[in-house]
Structure formats: structure tokens, C-alpha cells
Amino acid sequence: MEDKLTQAVEDYLKAIYELSQTEGRASTSKLAEYLEVTPASVTGMIKKLASANPPLVDYQKHRGVVLTEAGMNEALETLRHHRLLELFLHDILGYPWDEVHEEAERLEHVISEKFEERIAAVLGNPKHDPHGDPIPRLDLSMPASAETRLSDLGKGDSGTIKRVRDTDADLLRHLSDLGVTPETQVKVVDYSDYDKNTHLKIKNQDEVVVLGQNITEQIYVEA
Amino acid sequence: MEDKLTQAVEDYLKAIYELSQTEGRASTSKLAEYLEVTPASVTGMIKKLASANPPLVDYQKHRGVVLTEAGMNEALETLRHHRLLELFLHDILGYPWDEVHEEAERLEHVISEKFEERIAAVLGNPKHDPHGDPIPRLDLSMPASAETRLSDLGKGDSGTIKRVRDTDADLLRHLSDLGVTPETQVKVVDYSDYDKNTHLKIKNQDEVVVLGQNITEQIYVEA
């Protein structure tokens, strides 16, 4: 029962975790899309996860899956690896913001607990990765993190950028160019109901930047 | 033809490289022993390597394999990853001498060229790993390294430890305890023809240590 998990299993658990954040449960098709495999492959893997010992997911046919306690722990462990690695690549090895995700995606499955422990120490047991995502602690509890989306702010509201979803490297590069990175203070100077565009004044910068809703929904702030 | 190699293929090429160092060629059974798989598995993989495009080994039935130019380049590339990682784990993350090999063994297959480039830069383009093994350069040429074995020294000879074979963690721990590590200066104070034991005086140390031939053959010195 205590066999080491394969990389594919770790990826599935992480994906189920991510999708459950917004959806509550993870459907076969959403998982297939997220992992870029066919739905049939997902069904196959889900069955394995559900009949593992201990079971890693609760599975009801045609109704998708939810992580069990055991599955959640594995997902958080992998997530801790991933986010520590992202920060390590950025802070210690000088990777740019938008390149850390891809490299961490491969390394996370391969590093030992010792490696995890060492980079956590070198980084000073950090709470957030370079995109502002919270890093699960050693006991797998989660540090608090901003839940207000930039898209929720109205005209005149101010806040500090805390977090940007990290899956799209192009978007990260774009935001970095515009100066929209964690800890930046911003103010919504205008909002257009017609095209859902947010006009943003960035502290210490003259130009006002305009962001579409698809982008402002990916950015979290603290008022 | 330009597909990325699998981890197993990289391991085979590296093993063939290592065995070829001492044997000139790599036999099926030696490879099987080295890689801890059955000879049948080796035969299967060897056929694949030989019929790859471009071929990675020259294969003659019942006569073992030799690396081709292409195979040699892949082997050296993986070796560069491995040895850079060992030094990185030791110098930057504070791993003890005897634990770097195992971790590097897994990471070497997964890091990108960027990661390689970054750690090489952080380490200052080093020529040797923590065991004294030479690190292939970016162009895959090899820095010079000591070729005289400690077992070749006679009574009264002195030298500086330069290199210890890195595959056996217990041995490394043992030598570390005894104070036999790279750059240490030593003198052979006695040699027993009967039991092939070397009696070694270590600079700045009172006790004389006794090493069997199986060990002194794994250690390289510079006169």
C-alpha cells in the first residue's frame, strides 16, 4: 500500500486538487482537458486511484471524483514540491518569472524529501511562490492567501497585487512587461461595463494599463 | 530521429560509457549486473540502441557494444548533468558527500539545458565534482584528471588524493570518516604484499589508516 506514486498519478491528483478548488469536484472531461489526455484515459486512471490502497479518490460513475484524505495529502505534498521549486528556480538560480512553472513541473516528481527540506531552508521556509501562490507547509497546512479577484474591484478601489495564476507563461510575460507583479499597489481608475475592461493605475508609473476580464479574473489582490 | 531519449536509454548509455572506460567494450552480462536488470533485458535494449537513427551503439551479437559518436555525445551530456548536479547538491544545498550520487541519478534525466547552464554559472564552470570526477565541458570535451591509482603507489611514495569512485555511498562515508577526501595529501608508509594492504599517513593526522586493495583501486592520486 505504501508504494511510491508514479508521475502520472501525482499529476492526476494535483489536477483534481486544482479543479476541485473552483468546481468542488473534478469531472472526467475537465480532467481530460486539463491534463491533455482523452476522457477514456482519465476514466482508466480514476478507477486505479479509487481502488488503490488506501483509496486516493472517491469515485462515482458519471459523477467525477473528489480527493480522499490520503489523496489530498499526496496532492499537497506534490504542490509543496512544485511551489518551493518555483521559488528556488526564481530566487536562487535566477529564472525569469514565466519560466519557472515548466521546469518545476518536471522536477517536482523527482526530488527527495531531503531536497525539499534543503531548498525550504535555503529559502527561509517561505509562504508564497513567485506568482504569490501559497506554499503548503511541512505539515501540509495552507498559509492564508488573497481570495479577492482584481475583477471584483470597482472603480476607485485600491489594492495590492498578491497572486497571479501561473499556468500561462505568455500571460506572465505580458503582465511582467506591464509592471503587474505581486506586491505592486494598484488603483482601478475606470471600468467599462460594455467590454468589461479594467483601467488600472500602477503606483509609481504614469501610463494606465487596460486589462480584460479574462485577465483580471486570474489576478488576486488584497484591499 | 531527434526524439528525446527516455531515462532508461540515458542510463544504458551512461553505463556503457562507464564500463568502456575500463573494459574497452561493454558486455551484456556486465551491463546487466551494473544496471541491475536481467541479461535478457539488456539484449532487448541494446538492439533498440543499435537500430536507432542515428545508431547509438555498435553491436555485434555475443560480443557486446561500443558507443558510436552519437551515443558518446548523449552519454557525456548526461554525465555532465550528473556531475554538475552532484557539485551543486554538495556546495549549494549542503548535501554530504555520500548522498549526492543518488539524488543526482534521478535529477540528471529531468533538468533542462537552462538548469544545466544556471548551475554551471552559479558554480563557476567547475572542472570536477565532489568526488574529483571530471565534469565534461559544455562542448563535451573532458578536463584532464588523475589516472594514477593509489594502489599503484609503493612504500615511501607520496601524493594528493584527487578522485574517489562515487558509486558506493558506504565506502564514501567510510573514507570521509578516515579523512581520505580529494586534495588531502598522503604518504604510503607501508605496504603488505601478503594481504595487499596499504598503510597510509594522512597529512595533519596522527593515526595511520590501513586500506585494502579493493579500496585503493577506487582512489586516484596525483604524485
Add this chain to the structure above:
DNA sequence: ATATAAATTTAGATTAGCCTAAAGTTATTT
């Protein structure tokens, strides 16, 4: 030169994770 031992190869299975195509289930619309 024949028998035996050692090394190697062949043949056939196994496992993990993926695929396509067909069949079945659930949800939505009229």
C-alpha cells in the same frame, strides 16, 4: 573433439499509461 560451463539471445508475458472507436448514460430541449 566432445562434453560441460558460461554467456547470450529468443520467445512469450506483464505492467503502466496512453490511444481510438463503439456503446452506454445523463441532461436538455422541444
Add this chain to the structure above:
DNA sequence: AAATAACTTTAGGCTAATCTAAATTTATAT
């Protein structure tokens, strides 16, 4: 409540890398 659309599962295959067991080849010793 029937038809259609959307989603999910089943069934059967594929590839990579391994295994065991049997067959073959090479080397060694009488």
C-alpha cells in the same frame, strides 16, 4: 416523453521496459 446533445465508460490495441524460461552460441577443459 422522445429526440438530441453532451458526457462517460467499455473494449481492444499500442509502446516502452521489464521479467522468466527455454534455446542457442561461445569458451573451456578434458
